[in-house]
Amino acid sequence: MTNNILFINTGVIWGGVEGWNYKTAKALDKRGYNIFILAKSETPFSKKCKKANLQVNTIKEINSSSFFNLFRVNKLKKYLIKNKIDVMFFCQSSHFKFASLAGYLANVDRIIYRRALAKPINNHFYNRLALENFVTDFMAISKTTLNKSLEKLPENVVSKEKIKLIYNGVNSKKFVNPKIKNNIRKQYNIDQDDILIANIGRLGRQKAQQDLINAINELNKNYKKFKVLFVGTGDKAQEYKNLVKELNLEDKIIFTGFREDVPSILKQVDFVAHSAIYEGCPWIVLETMAAAKPIVAVDIPSVRELVIDGETGILSERNTTKFANTLLKMIQNKEKEKMGEYAQKIYKKNYTFNKMIDNIEKRILY
CATH class of the missing domain: 3.40.50.2000 (Glycogen Phosphorylase B;)
Structure with a gap:
């Protein structure tokens, strides 16, 4: 069983992705996991997580080019090792290469890319590299999302073992x-x-x-x-x-x-x-x-x-x-x-x- 779980989100507005990260982090916290949050400072997501007494640390905005910034990758790697992170979740397409590389270098057990966007992932070398070698679990929120996300990629890039189809859930x-x-x-x-x-x-x-x-x-x-x-x-x-x-x-x-x-x-x-x-x-x-x-x-x-x-x-x-x-x-x-x-x-x-x-x-x- 894993204990230390990290959620990374640098969204500056409150949207569906922020809501999912916040609610899921809170729920897992209640189930006894040690929850860590990396968020951009003073965002609605950061403030709500702090209010819920989750462990929040600041990270600068992550974009598609952050993957090439080895200083930033190494900094996140050190954070992951220091806090003994077992599992990390990230949702934004701009995050997955950067975060998954740092997780891989830090030997994080489960590196989860939760894919909520029903759009194709481009068949670029660095996308294939991250999906095939760094990401351990590809979590799709619907069959539509899964099929659309992978339609431009070769079949073997995301193995069947990595794919986890887990639908969204609404509070009863x-x-x-x-x-x-x-x-x-x-x-x-x-x-x-x-x-x-x-x-x-x-x-x-x-x-x-x-x-x-x-x-x-x-x-x-x-x-x-x-x-x-x-x-x-x-x-x-x-x-x-x-x-x-x-x-x-x-x-x-x-x-x-x-x-x-x-x-x-x-x-x-x-x-x-x-x-x-x-x-x-x-x-x-x-x-x-x-x-x-x-x-x-x-x-x-x-x-x-x-x-x-x-x-x-x-x-x-x-x-x-x-x-x-x-x-x-x-x-x-x-x-x-x-x-x-x-x-x-x-x-x-x-x-x-x-x-x-x-x-x-x-x-x-x-």
Whole structure:
């Protein structure tokens, strides 16, 4: 059994990767492991880890060229040896060559690259070198992530023994039967008989909310009794607000900004709409399942991996009219509640946070 576990993250914003590192580190700390954190100074991740009484040390930002800085590699090697690190986790693609080389030189037992990005790893010599010789475990968060990550690489670079497929996990206490913190209908003056839909996530290019907005515009021509909450912030926020204004949808779409009561919101909506271009293992899909709500989503591989079309949600082509028709189909579906209950049943079996931590322990740490 391993004892000393290090998480490396130099992200300056709070995102999915930071959230995973923080929650996983805390959970393993509670299970008796000695947890070490290397983070950039004064970041949200660093501050939250310190607040949770985890051992936090500072490291400068790591980028793709850090791998070639032998002074920095040696410094991390010394840190690993000094603290007798048995296991190290890193998630960012910019980190894996640098961190895995230092781990290899320090004779760290398990060097884990958690791959959350569903994009190909370039077939460069130094990527192959790190994956084949330094990384001991390649932890993919979905089959989609695994297949997409390796598609440009020769078959033998990442051996089957190294591959660990461990899906994300969502906290049951938060999302299964949460308390209602704010009455959303009352707060935003939404009629009780209006269908309430939510889109939850960063307002940015990857999430492609413009496709949902255009579908809502089409839906509005045939059906009127609905409202859509766009929950989140991002660099496309103003662009999407302008589009909503241009399409005269301000009475249909409500931008809530960032909210900390997402579990409470999910409990109050009828279903969730999702329009991302690509995902690794989308948190919001798992959270929707945990909350016993169905989902309407554009059909991409990672979503198809989680959603059973027609049973726990409905998938649509990325086409404005078809997406609008799919939204209408869910609105008119009298089995929405049963679909949500079935989704939650699957979540409880496969995608709880404790299940994820158990899998990490069984498949990597022991």
